[in-house]
Amino acid sequence: MGYSLEQLFAVVAAVDLYHGFVPWFQSSDIIKRFPGGSFDAELEIGFKFLVESYVSHVELSRPKFVKSTASESSLFDHLRNIWEFNPGPVPGICNLYFLVDSKFQSPLYRQVKVVSRLVSSFRERCRLIYGPGVPVLENT
Secondary structure (H helix, E strand, O other): OOOOHHHHHHHHHOHHHHHHOOOOEEEEEEEEEOOOOOEEEEEEEEEOOEEEEEEEEEEEEOOOEEEEEEEOOOOEEEEEEEEEEEEOOOOOOEEEEEEEEEEEOOOOHHHOOOHHHHHHHHHHHHHHHHOOOOOOOOOO
């Protein structure tokens, strides 16, 4: 992506702001902080008339990674996200590794295309905060 490790990390780690820019997120609140910087967040997501909430445990290592695992969820059978940020080929950009390992409980939710919309929302958030990114050729 056309942003630095620090910039992209800051946007991804700001879980309490997700409701303002991540598709489907209705609310996002940090409910408990732990020594070492990890925290639990309650996230509420909605798809049209269906709204569900779950708790996500988030672990961070600035500016290397953000990992989250859902618990207390009737929405997901399981959900794990890993964002890893590595220096890019030129200063000011980073290489992003993004893993989403998930399974919705409901067959209705399984039809929703999530990953590309998520990445686009974080890219747009970076653009709004930091301006246009450094042009890069992206591997998809």
